[in-house]
Amino acid sequence: MRSSFALLTALPAAVRALSLNAYDLGLYGVYPTQNFVTLGQPTPWAQISQWDPRCDKDGGLILLSPRGVNVPNPGPVILDPRGNLVWSEGKFGQAMNLQVQRYKGEDFLTFWSGTSGGPHSNGSYYMLDSSYEVAHTVNSVDIDMGGDLHEFEITNNGTALFTIYQDKQVDCSDVGHDGLCWIDDCLFQEVDIATGKLLFQWRASDHVPLSHSYKLRHKDGLTKKTAWDFFHINSVQKDDLGNYLISSRHMRAIYYLDSKGNILWSLGGKHSDFTDLSEGNASNFKWQHHARWRGNNTMSFYDNHAKNVFHPLSEFSRGMLVQFDFENMTVKLLQTYKHPDNVLSISQGSMQVIPETGNVMIGWGNTPAYTEFTADGEVLCNTHFGAPLFFMIxxxxxxxxYRTFKSHWVGKPKTPPTIKIFAGQIFASWNGATEVAKWRLESAKSLKATNDDFAIVEEIKKDGFEGVFMRNSWERRFVRVAALDRAGEVLGYTDVVDSTFEEYIPISLFQILVSLCFILVVGFFAWTYREMLKKQSSRIFALRRQQKNTQQYELLNSRENVDDAV
Incomplete structure (x- = not known):
């Protein structure tokens, strides 16, 4: 009953949040994509529902990793703040937690890739350099499970922190089970990136009682296949003191550990160590993710506040910023960040404080959206990359x-720009190149022409992922496109191609079906509108005819009355 009531009360807000456009109403599918002539894979088609120019001033790019049953080619993706594609790569398969991290003075794109199912995942962590080549691969050490998707954090000491899930039998008598039961035990390891040496390992079952879990056991744990996910670790961070901050979703708690793994304190959960000075609002989070220190004894995290679509515990998820007083063991809420449409995200999610501006980026996890706020909670830009009709209710x-970040990144791919000719136009792009400001079309008389043989045809400003030139008739039939930086220097050239030859771009069955559905829906609304106009016209005609007859009748009566009076 409670679930039904919550869903019914959510309907009006969800309907109000929907825009009456084809994208939001799902006419392009659950996961609308865009296709480029020069890129052989569909990519996210982001929609901005609220925009502020301040989102485009810090030079940051959006890093996300779309996945789900409706995502045909999951993988790491970079967009600019306006939703234009910067980089997409499908060769890694399912990827999560794409972000920019620094290692030995150099920026790397890092992410997890592997297989996942339930709480379990099994994979490796990849570090890509500015040319998008794999520079380092990090794996779990001395354990029969691969790295888990939830965390990969590079420390200032050149080590990597990551999570692992492992099935294990333990004594479950304190949670109403006789003898041993199976659990999904949660670990994290700290590994030296350069050598692969294991430096530290922590295991949840050695430190946290099973009875502290909010994840009901029911019949979980009777077999290895039904192992009880009692802890569910989803973030780890190491501070300058050598201590560790970890988040446990199913304990609904955030723990602070010393360098040996002993629990110093916990916030939230069944045994919080802090007095909440904000009437409980600093510690009443539930099923949270992504806990991070932010300086001055402040901490940020993402409060899902729900774990099941049928059992929401509040009206919305939120980013939270809290401040501690460790001398008096108190905590207070400084700021919250909620989606303008009160999104309730039942899993995943992230909260990032952007270093350059102090703005806050919230990735809504299970909900395909991200929002940039000012530090004091003003919504600047709100973007979604899925149809709201399918996630607002x-x-x-x-x-x-899983997470969404905004970071500075300079991409310099070793592969050259791509050129294609299609439908009387010349298309150029350079997947991952972040310094391109202009495209310059050049032509020559020979396929083997030297640089001196090429003549400049046209220059255009880079606007979006692909540059497009109209193909005209000119004496020099062989063309190439140069990618230019802001100073006009050449960053790279495409191959030289024959401008009279066109590419064949196949149209997928899905694109055909989407187009047909769109035509049918538009046709239906047009027919309905036409019928309404016809009925309205008929009513107006009938009303006018009735008024005319009434006037004639009144005129006749008035004449008869005059005759009688005479």
């Missing part, structure tokens, strides 16, 4: 991104 996670 019941969000089953058909499209999602």
């Amino acid at each position: 019941l969000d089953f996670g058909w499209v999602k991104s």
Whole structure:
């Protein structure tokens, strides 16, 4: 009953949040994509529902990793703040937690890739350099499970922190089970990136009682296949003191550990160590993710506040910023960040404080959206990359991104720009190149022409992922496109191609079906509108005819009355 009431009360807000456009109403599918002539894979088609120019001033790029049953080619993706594609790569398969991290003075794109199912995931962590080549691969050490998707954090000491899930039998008598039961035990390891040496390992079952879990056991744990996910670790951070901050979703608590793994204190959960000075609002989070220190004894995290689509515990998820007083063991809420449409995200999610501006980026996890706020909670830019019709009322996670970040990144791919000719136009792009400001079309008389043989035809400003030139008739039939930086220097050239030859671009069955559905829907609304106009015209005609007859009748009566009076 409670679930039904919550869903019914959510309907009006969800309907109000929907825009009456084809994208939001799902006419392009659950996960709308865009296709480029020069890129052989569909990519996210982001929609901005609220925009502020301040989102485009810091030079940051959006990093996300779309996945879900409706995402045909999951993988790492970079967009600019306006939603234009910068980089997309499908060769890694399912990827999560794409972000920019620094290692030995150099920036790397880092992410997890592997297989996942339930709480379990099994994979490796990749570090890509500015040319998008794999520079380092990090794996779990001395354990029969691969790295888990939830965390990969590079420390200032050149080590990597990451999570692991492992099935294990333990004594479950304190949670109403006789003898041993199976649990999904949660670990994290700290490994030296350069050598692969294991430096530290922590295991949840050695430190946290099973009875502290909010995840009901029911019949979980009777077999290895039904192992009880009692802890569910989802973030780890190491501070300058050598201590560790970890988040446990199913304990609904954030723990602070010393360098040996002993628990110093916990916030939230069944045994919080702090007095909440904000009437409980600093510690009443539930099923949270992504806990991070922010300086001055402040900490940020993402409060899902729900774990099941049918059992929401509040009206919305939120980013939270809290401040501690460790001398008096108190905590207070400084700021919250909620989606303008009160999104309730039942899993995943992230909160980032952007270093350059102090703005806050919230990735809504199970909900395909991200929002940039000012530090004091003003919504600047709000973007979604899935149809809101499918996530505003019941969000089953058909499209999602585990975390979303905004970071500076300079990409210099070693592969050259791509050129294609299609439908009387010349297309050029350079997947991952972030310094391109202009495209310059050049032509020559020979396929083997030297640089001196090429003549400049046209220059255009880079606007979006692809540059497009109209193909005209000119004496020099062989063309190439140069990618230029802001100073006009050449960054790279495409191959030289024959401008009289066109590419064949196949159209997928899905694109045909989407187009047909769109035509049918538009046709239906047009027919309905036409019928309404016809009925309205008929009513107006009938009303006018009735008024005319009435006037004639009144005129006749008035004449008869005059005759009688005479």
